[in-house]
Structure formats: C-alpha cells, structure tokens
Amino acid sequence: MLSVFPAFTNQQTCQSLSRALRAEGLPLMETHNAGATVIRAVRRSGGGLVLCGPRLSDMTAADLSRILGEDALVVVLQRSSRCPENAGEGLVLMEMPLNVRELAEKIRFLLRSEEKRQWALHRNRSAQEEETIRLAKLLLSERHNIDEGDAHRLLQRVSMQEGIRMSLVAQRIIRA
Numbered sequence: 481m482l483s484v485f486p487a488f489t490n491q492q493t494c495q496s497l498s499r500a501l502r503a504e505g506l507p508l509m510e511t512h513n514a515g516a517t518v519i520r521a522v523r524r525s526g527g528g529l530v531l532c533g534p535r536l537s538d539m540t541a542a543d544l545s546r547i548l549g550e551d552a553l554v555v556v557l558q559r560s561s562r563c564p565e566n567a568g569e570g571l572v573l574m575e576m577p578l579n580v581r582e583l584a585e586k587i588r589f590l591l592r593s594e595e596k597r598q599w600a601l602h603r604n605r606s607a608q609e610e611e612t613i614r615l616a617k618l619l620l621s622e623r624h625n626i627d628e629g630d631a632h633r634l635l636q637r638v639s640m641q642e643g644i645r646m647s648l649v650a651q652r653i654i655r656a
Contacts, residue, residue: 481643482595484587485521485552487512487532487544497531504584506591515539515547522552526644527598529591530554545571550601553594555587609647616650 484506488494494511502508509525512518515536522528530552534541545554548570555572572590574583605613613635620631635653639646 481507482528482591482598483507483509483525483643484591485509485512485518485528485530487515487518487530487536489513489533489535489537493533500580501531501584501587504580506584506587513537515544518544519547522548526648527594528552529587529594531587532556534558542571550598553590553597555590557583605647609645609650612647612654613650616653619653 484501486494486498486501486508488497488511491511491513494513498508498511509521509528512521513536515538518530518532518536522530530544530548532541532544532554534556536544539547541554541556548554550570553570553572555574557574557576557578559576574586578586616635617628617631620626620634621628624631626634635646635649639649642649
C-alpha cells in the first residue's frame with residue numbers, strides 16, 4: 481500500500497493534520513516542510529501521495545509535482561478553489577476547510593486510484609528486473625532450501641507487505 485507524505489511549511493499544521501489523519505487510519509509517513517526532503521522520501525519508498533499546501537519552504541506544490549512526475553500524486557490543500565497558473569498533471573487541488581473524516585475519505589479514494597495507476601504503469605518489468613528477481617529466487621532457494629515457487633511467493637509477500645516493487649525486494653536480497 482502506498483503512503484501519505486504530509487508536507488507543510490508550518491510544522492504545527494503538519495503535526496496536527498498528521499495526528500488527525502493517523503487517527504482516521506491513514507498510512508502516514510514522516511512530516512516534511514521542504515520539497516527536497518519529500519522527494520527523497522517518496523523515491524525511497526517507491527511512490528505515494530504527497531499532501532501539502534500550495535507552497536513549501538523551497539518550492540511550490542506545482543514544482544514538486546513536476547519533479548516527482550510519475551512517482552507520486554501531489555494533493556494541495558488550499559483556502560480557495562482558484563487554480564494556480566502553473567498547475568499541471570499529477571496535481572489535485574482540494575479546497576479547505578474540510579472536516580477530518582471527509583478529508584480522510586478523499587485521501588483514501590486518491591490513494592486507491594494512485595495505487596491502480598502506479599500498478600498499471602509498472603506492471604511490465606524490464607529484462608533487468610526479471611533477471612534480478614530470478615537471481616534473488618535462486619539465492620533464496622539455496623539459502624533456505626525451498627523451491628522456486630516458494631521463493632517467488634516469499635518475494636511477492638514481502639513486496640506486498642512493504643508496498644514496494646518485487647524487483648526492489650530482490651535487490652535487497654542480492655545485496656544481503
């Protein structure tokens with residue numbers, strides 16, 4: 481499952497919104513106030529949804545969306561429904577105020593949509609990813625005396641539990 485990355489210049493806003501959304505059961509990651517740290521966190525985790533204001537300490541939400549590209553959906557909470565001139569694809573605008581439950585439901589819907597989009601985007605593996613997975617299954621089979629099918633299911637299970645691509649799990653196994 482993808483996670484939500486809260487990012488606001490005001491730390492108090494970020495903390496209180498995070499607490500409220502976590503209480504609603506959303507999968508939240510650490511809070512951020514700069515686009516650069518959000519970008520690193522999103523790419524490290526393999527994607528997600530960034531919940532932010534129109535501006536972060538080092539860039540606008542539109543800039544953040546452009547830099548993240550296909551890696552994440554950027555959801556901007558703002559006071560007016562006016563669309564910024566430089567808004568592009570991958571940017572969702574939500575007008576405030578919303579109550580916490582309504583916001584959580586909208587975020588859940590967007591997370592499910594983003595998961596489907598990312599799955600469709602990445603469902604085809606490259607030859608290099610296939611080879612990495614094949615090698616990891618071979619290593620697992622040798623280390624744990626299991627067959628290739630069990631090794632594949634193990635990779636799949638870890639991939640789903642951690643919400644990352646199977647090829648990334650395979651890379652970790654090879655490096656270990």
